[in-house]
Amino acid sequence: MSLDAFAPSKAFTLGVELELQIVNRHDYDLAPGAADLLRLTTRRKLAADVKPEITSSMIELSTGICQGHHDVIHQLLEVRDALVEDAARLNLRLCGGGTHAFQDWSHRRIFDTPRFRQVSELYGYLSKQFTVFGQHVHIGCSGPDEALWLLHAMSRFVPHVIALSASSPFVQGTDTGFQSARLNSVFAFPLSGRAPFALTWREFGVYFDKMRRTGVVESMKDFYWDIRPKPEFGTIEVRVMDTPLTVERAAAIAAYLQCVARWLLLEKPFQPVEDDYLAYTYNRFQACRFGLDGIVVDPLTAEHRPLRDLIAQTLDVIQPHAIELGAQAGLAQLHEALTAPHGSDAVWLRSAQAHEQFLPEVVRQQCLRFEGG
Amino acid sequence: MTDTLWSLIAAPWALEPDTLLGAALLALLAALLGEVVWRRLRWPRLLGYSAVGTLIALSGAGASGHEPALRLAIDGALALLLFEAGARLNLRWLVRNPWLLATSLAEAAMAAGAVWLVLRSLAVAAEVAAPLAIIAASVSPAVLQRVVGELRASGQVTERLLALAALNTLFAVLGLKLFSAGLLLSDPGTWLVALSPVLFSFCGSILLGAALGEGLALIARRFDLRNDNAMVLLLASILLALVVAKTLQLSALLVPLLAGIWLRNRSERPWVWPRHFGSAGGVLVLVLFVAVASAPRLDTLGATLGIAVALVLARAAAKALAVLLLARPSGLGLGQALCLGSALLPMSATAWVMALEFSLRHPAAGAQLMPVLLSCLALLELSAPLVVMASLRAAGEVDVQTRSGTA
Numbered sequence: 008m009s010l011d012a013f014a015p016s017k018a019f020t021l022g023v024e025l026e027l028q029i030v031n032r033h034d035y036d037l038a039p040g041a042a043d044l045l046r047l048t049t050r051r052k053l054a055a056d057v058k059p060e061i062t063s064s065m066i067e068l069s070t071g072i073c074q075g076h077h078d079v080i081h082q083l084l085e086v087r088d089a090l091v092e093d094a095a096r097l098n099l100r101l102c103g104g105g106t107h108a109f110q111d112w113s114h115r116r117i118f119d120t121p122r123f124r125q126v127s128e129l130y131g132y133l134s135k136q137f138t139v140f141g142q143h144v145h146i147g148c149s150g151p152d153e154a155l156w157l158l159h160a161m162s163r164f165v166p167h168v169i170a171l172s173a174s175s176p177f178v179q180g181t182d183t184g185f186q187s188a189r190l191n192s193v194f195a196f197p198l199s200g201r202a203p204f205a206l207t208w209r210e211f212g213v214y215f216d217k218m219r220r221t222g223v224v225e226s227m228k229d230f231y232w233d234i235r236p237k238p239e240f241g242t243i244e245v246r247v248m249d250t251p252l253t254v255e256r257a258a259a260i261a262a263y264l265q266c267v268a269r270w271l272l273l274e275k276p277f278q279p280v281e282d283d284y285l286a287y288t289y290n291r292f293q294a295c296r297f298g299l300d301g302i303v304v305d306p307l308t309a310e311h312r313p314l315r316d317l318i319a320q321t322l323d324v325i326q327p328h329a330i331e332l333g334a335q336a337g338l339a340q341l342h343e344a345l346t347a348p349h350g351s352d353a354v355w356l357r358s359a360q361a362h363e364q365f366l367p368e369v370v371r372q373q374c375l376r377f378e379g380g
Numbered sequence: 381m382t383d384t385l386w387s388l389i390a391a392p393w394a395l396e397p398d399t400l401l402g403a404a405l406l407a408l409l410a411a412l413l414g415e416v417v418w419r420r421l422r423w424p425r426l427l428g429y430s431a432v433g434t435l436i437a438l439s440g441a442g443a444s445g446h447e448p449a450l451r452l453a454i455d456g457a458l459a460l461l462l463f464e465a466g467a468r469l470n471l472r473w474l475v476r477n478p479w480l481l482a483t484s485l486a487e488a489a490m491a492a493g494a495v496w497l498v499l500r501s502l503a504v505a506a507e508v509a510a511p512l513a514i515i516a517a518s519v520s521p522a523v524l525q526r527v528v529g530e531l532r533a534s535g536q537v538t539e540r541l542l543a544l545a546a547l548n549t550l551f552a553v554l555g556l557k558l559f560s561a562g563l564l565l566s567d568p569g570t571w572l573v574a575l576s577p578v579l580f581s582f583c584g585s586i587l588l589g590a591a592l593g594e595g596l597a598l599i600a601r602r603f604d605l606r607n608d609n610a611m612v613l614l615l616a617s618i619l620l621a622l623v624v625a626k627t628l629q630l631s632a633l634l635v636p637l638l639a640g641i642w643l644r645n646r647s648e649r650p651w652v653w654p655r656h657f658g659s660a661g662g663v664l665v666l667v668l669f670v671a672v673a674s675a676p677r678l679d680t681l682g683a684t685l686g687i688a689v690a691l692v693l694a695r696a697a698a699k700a701l702a703v704l705l706l707a708r709p710s711g712l713g714l715g716q717a718l719c720l721g722s723a724l725l726p727m728s729a730t731a732w733v734m735a736l737e738f739s740l741r742h743p744a745a746g747a748q749l750m751p752v753l754l755s756c757l758a759l760l761e762l763s764a765p766l767v768v769m770a771s772l773r774a775a776g777e778v779d780v781q782t783r784s785g786t787a
Contacts, residue, residue: 031534032470034652039777043536047711096477096711098470098539367650 010215011227013151013208016072016241019269019332020147023079023261024069025250026060026140027101027377029094035370037064037110037138040099047093055086061123062138064110066090066101072147076262076337083254084379091378102373103257104356105175105189105249106139108366130196137196139189140250142172144261145242146268151208153272158202158234158243159279160271162287164264165233165247166294166303167321170314171260171341172248173298174352180366186298186353187249190291198224199231200288204281211236233291247291252352252376255340262337266325269332276324282306298351299344315345406432407663410670424530424769426523426669430761433673437758442674445736450671457668458522458729459622459636460615460661462549465521466640467651469546479710480540487702487724488548492517492555494698498690507563508748511738514559515731515753516695518552519545520764521637522668523726527768535777536712537720541768544720546637549730553633556734557582560741585630589638592621596643605653614653615660633733672729676758680751688755692727699724716775723771726764727756 031038041063048057060067068090070082087101094101130137148154173186185191193199205211218224227235233247245264251257270276285306293301294314301314322342329338344350349358355376359369414428436442443450474481495516499509524545528538595617603610618636625635643651700721707717735753739746772778 031539032473032648033468033650035650039535043711043713043716046713093711095473097536098473098477098543365650367652371648371650 010212011238013154013236013238014241015149015151016147018147018149018153018272019265020072020074021079021261021265022070022072022145022240022242023083023257024067024143024145025083025103025254025257026065026067026142027090027250028104028107028140029064029066030100030102030107030370030374032098032100035100035367035374037062037107038099039063040094040097041066043097044090044093044099047096048090051089051093053086053089054082057086057090061126065138065140075265075332076258076334079261080255080258080337083258087254087377087379100371100374100378102370102377103174103250103252103254104140104352104373105173105187106178106192108177108356108360108370108373109180110138111179137192139175139192141189141193141246142248142250142257142260144245144248144264145237145240146245146264147240147242151211151236151238152206154236154241154243155206155208155211156279157268157272158236159204159206159283160277161234161243161245161264161268162201162279162283164267164321165245165287166290166301166314167318168245168260168264169247169249169291169294170298170301170351171263171318171344172251172256172352173295174249174252174356176353176357177360177366177369182357182360185296186351187295189249190247190295193231196231198229200233201284202230202232202235204284206279249352252355252373253379254377256344256352259337259340262329262332262334263322263325263341265332266328266334266338267321269328270325273328298353319345406436406670407666410666414666418530424527424765426526426530427762427765429666429669430673430765433670433675434758434761436670436674437676438678440678442676443671445675445732450667453664453667454671454729454733455622455626455632456619457661457664458733459618459632460664461522461525461668462633462730463618463636463640464525465542465546465549466637466642467644468542469641469644470543471641471645472648473543477710479706480543483540483703483706483710484544484547486706487544487699488517488551490698490702491548491695494694495691498694499687502687502690504687504752505745505748507742507745508752510559511556511735511742511745511749512691512752514552514555515734515738516691516727516756517555518549518727518730518734519699519724520726520728520730521545521549522665522730523728523765524723524768526665526669527765528772531769531772532779533772533777534779535775537716537723537775538772538777540712540720541723541772544724546641549633550637550641552730553631553637553734554582556738557631560738563742563745580628581630584628585625585634586638588621588625588628588630589635590642592617592635592639593642593646596639597646600643600651600653605651611654612660631737633730668729672732672757673761675732676754676761677751681755681758684751684755687752688759691752692756692759696722696725719771719775723768725760725767727760728764732757 029038029040029044030036041059044066045057045059055068055070058067068086070079073079073082090101148157169187175187175189176182176185178188203214205214224230234243234245237244248260283306286304290303293303299315302311303314304311322338329335349355356369359372360366363369410429410432413431414425417423417428418425445451492513496509496513499512524541528542596614599610599613599617603613621635621639622632625632703721704717707714731753735750739750
């Protein structure tokens with residue numbers, strides 16, 4: 008199978024995928040309830056779609072094609088309420104967050120489909136350790152070259168959305184010190200990280216064919232890049248975010264990415280170059296480790312700046328585009344998060360644990376927060 | 381009690397189940413056999429304990445349930461297991477999914493009804509058939525707790541299995557109390573004498589259960605339950621409540637079950653503690669399963685086996701049917717419903733203790749009831765845990781690690 012043709016889509020449309028945790032109501036450990044939940048949810052008519060994920064204690068919901076923030080939040084709220092109600096009938100609960108705070112990965116079961124079993128055989132324990140929960144945002148692009156240009160221009164904003172979504176400070180019962188420890192798990196996969204620097208679809212096709220000839224990959228699905236093109240949708244997919252604790256935050260982050268994309272493509276404030284990636288993994292680490300307090304480096308000017316300031320600055324720059332796209336409400340939430348004491352979900356989780364000293368109770372409060380209660 | 385203790389000191393080498401030597405050897409054998417069935421077959425260790433009990437039953441030295449020291453261990457172990465069962469029962473779930481409550485009521489009522497009809501058609505006297513039918517409504521939470529715990533099962537079938545068992549045990553204990561009172565009340569000479577202790581026992585159990593639950597919540601709030609010391613506090617509180625229950629002649633089954641339910645439902649905060657309260661509880665549980673399996677009598681087995689088989693079949697069919705009928709509205713797949721229906725099988729310590737307490741108040745009916753019940757236990761003691769295990773595996777709810785290799 009060679010590289011799919013890029014199916015153009017309407018520019019700046021967007022779609023959001025959220026991987027959610029399914030937990031029991033007894034001790035709030037992960038619970039294998041995906042199949043049960045799906046059986047109930049498929050009886051409903053929803054704008055968003057609900058799918059199984061690799062482990063049976065995870066469920067993925069995805070919106071249809073949305074025009075803007077309003078669409079996204081509307082669809083997410085609808086599907087959230089439906090899922091929460093169905094989960095309650097099964098004595099289960101759902102929550103956001105990039106990792107489950109205390110689950111033991113060796114106990115996770117792999118959801119039974121051929122592809123998931125194949126992945127599980129190939130990656131062994133990694134696939135179970137991959138019990139992490141992310142948010143993916145698709146941005147529609149009118150053509151393939153435009154998509155690749157945007158993909159690389161977006162790389163500077165990867166630390167922004169990592170910090171804004173960070174919600175995985177705890178892994179297997181311990182505080183990792185990271186705001187987003189989830190990305191450390193993703194990094195273990197051989198084909199993770201940044202996409203190769205190719206600005207045209209033809210160039211990218213050459214790279215893809217070479218990779219396919221090595222037998223390492225068969226399709227785009229085998230790449231776990233931070234941002235990857237999705238030719239069949241005609242989108243680029245930003246995959247670095249933790250699933251936030253609320254759908255409101257998830258929708259706001261999607262709106263942020265949509266506005267940044269519009270600003271980049273319409274105003275072309277800079278030209279992406281390979282050297283953008285000099286400090287890429289360093290900046291990414293800063294965002295994972297320190298969240299909004301991270302200090303990132305501009306690879307071209309060598310200037311060190313706090314992420315919080317950069318995000319505030321970007322929010323100002325994209326304001327006209329937010330007005331065009333009707334995204335002001337979403338961006339206002341992010342503006343607030345930059346200054347609020349519990350502005351980041353990771354900080355909220357840590358302070359809940361500091362108060363309770365009991366991770367199962369933290370997960371319960373996480374569920375409450377997700378439910379909007 | 382003093383006699384038993386004295387025999388431990390005066391005659392250390394006497395080989396009886398209730399001497400130190402006998403008890404130690406039995407514990408050794410049960411623990412070893414439990415480990416063997418686990419390592420070789422991946423069967424729950426409880427089967428090893430029950431096998432040892434069955435051997436004792438075959439040798440004719442089985443427990444009658446009236447040995448004071450042993451009875452204390454049995455009540456203690458049951459209290460722990462019932463408390464755990466209660467603490468898994470989320471009453472809010474029944475509100476959110478009323479079809480589950482309907483399933484629970486239906487499976488308990490249909491099982492009792494089916495057993496009543498079958499026993500009556502086999503010419504069993506009404507005053508014997510009725511208590512047996514009520515007892516048959518219950519499914520042993522002790523066996524389920526143990527099998528689920530050892531297999532680390534989790535999922536919808538497991539959750540519902542534990543919830544249904546806690547509920548039908550509650551129904552059966554309450555039902556038997558009511559029936560017992562009714563039997564006494566129908567004798568016009570004794571009604572005044574009978575009514576007050578029954579009411580007292582009824583309300584007292586609920587109050588003591590709530591008080592215990594509240595006490596445990598306090599401990600759970602202030603201490604880290606993963607810590608051994610906090611565990612001793614919990615264990616001692618439950619045993620203390622048991623002593624109070626015994627002294628006031630309250631139900632030793634109802635108090636811990638209600639305490640668990642109270643703790644689970646007073647707030648939504650999760651509680652986590654080691655299974656059976658760590659190793660001390662584990663020893664009690666081992667003794668419980670050996671003792672229950674040793675209870676059946678060979679001499680009455682032949683005469684009651686036919687009735688027992690009919691009872692067990694009617695009960696199993698009724699429970700499975702109820703679960704299947706209400707599967708879809710309650711949100712269960714058909715395959716899962718089959719697994720859940722067939723797993724509602726174990727009858728064990730709770731049934732035995734209910735029968736013992738009933739016999740104490742109604743010696744005449746008890747004398748006819750006990751042999752039938754013990755034959756049922758003999759039929760189910762080893763088979764039911766295996767059926768539960770197979771059902772949970774078929775439902776895909778058993779931890780993969782407990783299926784192969786040495787975990």
